[in-house]
Amino acid sequence: MKDFVIKGQILYSASPERIVWTENGYLPVVGGICRGVFSALPAAFSGLPLEDFGDRLILPGMYDLHLHASQFAFRGLGMDMELLDWLNRYTFPEESKFRELSYAERAYEGFVTALRRSPTVRASIFATVHSPATLLLMEKLEASGLHCCVGKVNMDRNCPPSVRDPAPEEAVRETEQWILQALERFSNTKPILTPRFIPSCTDALLEGLGALRHKYDLPVQSHLSENLGEIDLVRRLSPAARFYGDAYDRFGLFGRDHRCAMAHCVHSGEEELERIRQNGVFIAHSPESNMNLASGVAPVSRYLEMGLQVGLATDLAGGSHESMFKAITHAVQASKLRWRLYDNSVSPLSFAQAFHLATAGGGAFFGKMGKFEDGYVFDALVLDDSNLFHPQPLDLLSRLERAMYLADDRNLAAKFVDGVRLF
Amino acid sequence: MKDFVIKGQILYSASPERIVWTENGYLPVVGGICRGVFSALPAAFSGLPLEDFGDRLILPGMYDLHLHASQFAFRGLGMDMELLDWLNRYTFPEESKFRELSYAERAYEGFVTALRRSPTVRASIFATVHSPATLLLMEKLEASGLHCCVGKVNMDRNCPPSVRDPAPEEAVRETEQWILQALERFSNTKPILTPRFIPSCTDALLEGLGALRHKYDLPVQSHLSENLGEIDLVRRLSPAARFYGDAYDRFGLFGRDHRCAMAHCVHSGEEELERIRQNGVFIAHSPESNMNLASGVAPVSRYLEMGLQVGLATDLAGGSHESMFKAITHAVQASKLRWRLYDNSVSPLSFAQAFHLATAGGGAFFGKMGKFEDGYVFDALVLDDSNLFHPQPLDLLSRLERAMYLADDRNLAAKFVDGVRLF
Numbered sequence: 001m002k003d004f005v006i007k008g009q010i011l012y013s014a015s016p017e018r019i020v021w022t023e024n025g026y027l028p029v030v031g032g033i034c035r036g037v038f039s040a041l042p043a044a045f046s047g048l049p050l051e052d053f054g055d056r057l058i059l060p061g062m063y064d065l066h067l068h069a070s071q072f073a074f075r076g077l078g079m080d081m082e083l084l085d086w087l088n089r090y091t092f093p094e095e096s097k098f099r100e101l102s103y104a105e106r107a108y109e110g111f112v113t114a115l116r117r118s119p120t121v122r123a124s125i126f127a128t129v130h131s132p133a134t135l136l137l138m139e140k141l142e143a144s145g146l147h148c149c150v151g152k153v154n155m156d157r158n159c160p161p162s163v164r165d166p167a168p169e170e171a172v173r174e175t176e177q178w179i180l181q182a183l184e185r186f187s188n189t190k191p192i193l194t195p196r197f198i199p200s201c202t203d204a205l206l207e208g209l210g211a212l213r214h215k216y217d218l219p220v221q222s223h224l225s226e227n228l229g230e231i232d233l234v235r236r237l238s239p240a241a242r243f244y245g246d247a248y249d250r251f252g253l254f255g256r257d258h259r260c261a262m263a264h265c266v267h268s269g270e271e272e273l274e275r276i277r278q279n280g281v282f283i284a285h286s287p288e289s290n291m292n293l294a295s296g297v298a299p300v301s302r303y304l305e306m307g308l309q310v311g312l313a314t315d316l317a318g319g320s321h322e323s324m325f326k327a328i329t330h331a332v333q334a335s336k337l338r339w340r341l342y343d344n345s346v347s348p349l350s351f352a353q354a355f356h357l358a359t360a361g362g363g364a365f366f367g368k369m370g371k372f373e374d375g376y377v378f379d380a381l382v383l384d385d386s387n388l389f390h391p392q393p394l395d396l397l398s399r400l401e402r403a404m405y406l407a408d409d410r411n412l413a414a415k416f417v418d419g420v421r422l423f
Numbered sequence: 424m425k426d427f428v429i430k431g432q433i434l435y436s437a438s439p440e441r442i443v444w445t446e447n448g449y450l451p452v453v454g455g456i457c458r459g460v461f462s463a464l465p466a467a468f469s470g471l472p473l474e475d476f477g478d479r480l481i482l483p484g485m486y487d488l489h490l491h492a493s494q495f496a497f498r499g500l501g502m503d504m505e506l507l508d509w510l511n512r513y514t515f516p517e518e519s520k521f522r523e524l525s526y527a528e529r530a531y532e533g534f535v536t537a538l539r540r541s542p543t544v545r546a547s548i549f550a551t552v553h554s555p556a557t558l559l560l561m562e563k564l565e566a567s568g569l570h571c572c573v574g575k576v577n578m579d580r581n582c583p584p585s586v587r588d589p590a591p592e593e594a595v596r597e598t599e600q601w602i603l604q605a606l607e608r609f610s611n612t613k614p615i616l617t618p619r620f621i622p623s624c625t626d627a628l629l630e631g632l633g634a635l636r637h638k639y640d641l642p643v644q645s646h647l648s649e650n651l652g653e654i655d656l657v658r659r660l661s662p663a664a665r666f667y668g669d670a671y672d673r674f675g676l677f678g679r680d681h682r683c684a685m686a687h688c689v690h691s692g693e694e695e696l697e698r699i700r701q702n703g704v705f706i707a708h709s710p711e712s713n714m715n716l717a718s719g720v721a722p723v724s725r726y727l728e729m730g731l732q733v734g735l736a737t738d739l740a741g742g743s744h745e746s747m748f749k750a751i752t753h754a755v756q757a758s759k760l761r762w763r764l765y766d767n768s769v770s771p772l773s774f775a776q777a778f779h780l781a782t783a784g785g786g787a788f789f790g791k792m793g794k795f796e797d798g799y800v801f802d803a804l805v806l807d808d809s810n811l812f813h814p815q816p817l818d819l820l821s822r823l824e825r826a827m828y829l830a831d832d833r834n835l836a837a838k839f840v841d842g843v844r845l846f
Binding site for chain 1: 495496497498499500502503517520526529530533536537711714715716717718719720743744752755756757759760761762763764765771773774812813814815817821824825826827828829831
């Protein structure tokens, strides 16, 4: 069922600087794994069923390294505050509703429906502090065909009681129960340890989570250096930490021996970047959110030059929409304003770089994903751009760039995750 | 035919700071003119046919103060260059194709189709230097039900021959012929004088255009202070001008006794702003274009505080899309980055301000338009947001804000221009 050949206009990122394409190319998939891209189908694969997508674009699926399923309901609202006020005014009140399973059912159904038809194939998702609702979300994601990591969020301070974990020992016990349930019930939906961020988590909680991480060998996700007020707060709350990231690392929650995704990294200093590099931490660049909450713009081209692991994120609902196509355009646009308004020594992102972030850059967080090279898992989108009017011929790279600015869910003709076609 | 009552969830900008709304409101239209918004229908209008749009949002149509119909074909492409290089690499080659009427037919058909189904009710449009193609565009716009100003572009230097006007005397004669044709053939599609920008236009050409403007009492549109390289070039080309805007004003092409729209004004200095204010020039704020071409961000909230006339523009294809909804979100986002990265003394735009720009702000360029107050022309959109999932109740203002981020052409249930329903 996972053995076939795809034919169409094939593109993917060979590197952050270079998108490669094959016109009328053949992409054999065996056991859900890409076997390369060819201008003429090698004899070895000639016996496989062929799906010919004609003139449509075949591109890797996209990897959303950071979004809040529980915030889908208020996407596009409240885009006039800064982070800490926005959390208190919109986010925590909304998240508290998820203690009611009936609300979680409605809210998460809408979210999963939207994510399934979006360009996203795999995502690293925040739920809420509530385990039952989180398991409900995971159940829906498991049924959707998407492959995601989902985190029950841990938070035990600086937040209203309605979204607060119990005392650390109890919170850790509850989190462990959630992990065990998740590991038992789901194959393609994985638990990821999710301390909300340092301002939300006492040392005792972080210590317990560090132990859980080690015991179950889990990945970790959190927030890092998004906003200046937040960084100040962390400095006051964690005087023993050398920098914000160190506050996580002290508890073994910052890469090193596990996959770790940190959202934002807008204002990371040199020491923090060096630790990110050493520990192999993935930066989830969230350009729209950073604009909407006026946090700033991360110097992404510099991060790429430094060889850091960088992926892209919608950060729904700091960002307004679940579409990774939009996130790509925001990444380019935000980088241009950073260059023009703030620091012209950090070059703007090219389209190729932004496309790389969304595919190969973020794909690496999930495994050998995000490219169509031999050995990579086949996650893919088939994009029909025929309704994007153009009176002149366009080459494949132009069609791809333009689709990121103009296409929407109507243009997704097919979507494959792990070699399985979702629609 | 233009006498009816609209019922629905009605919103409009009372001022740049304040959006007003009436739930289940009645909006009588007589002779295509709004007679106010009411919670209960006054007896005077009870005899008029009622169109009840139920829970849908009724908002003013949007006014795109600056876009290039001839660039629709390459929207979303080439977003990695600065202005002057981008003009030479993409814009001029594309515009030269419009000397072939068969190409203009295809290209403009696509453009008008898209504009008609967009949130735009009236627009100030650049065509190309070619009169026949420009008249063809105007013919299609006239048939569309939209009400627009269209400019045959004037440009006689610093551009390839294929897009260059003849010598000034001949160019002015040709332009006059185009004006006469346009005035004779079209009712709702008006000619607007369109010197491309100072770098493109010799003094002799500008002088001739100034005379035409006066003779036919035409409005004027052009570009102003978009990019630093451009401003330097103008300084060298027009040594007698005190500042960029003065280079237009010296030929009577900068407001004062006519309506005048100037795109961008990103880097306008104090003298220029004062002249803009005195002359009543409209600033066509083009945030996405200014991001894509890394020009910068205009200090719009400051312009509003100064009482300048400011509207909004997509600047297709410096901007990637014809949707004014997107332009609104770009205006807010760009202003936030300007505040965070460049100058925190100029506050970011609120949603209310950005919505004002797109409706009342730009509407004023076309007449008494852009609001639902007594005496205003009825240009309107009916927005069906029922497919924008939300598990919790939302007030009208939240629904409106969110729709700007999430809605697309599928959500436009109806569109009225000048009291006439287009669809």
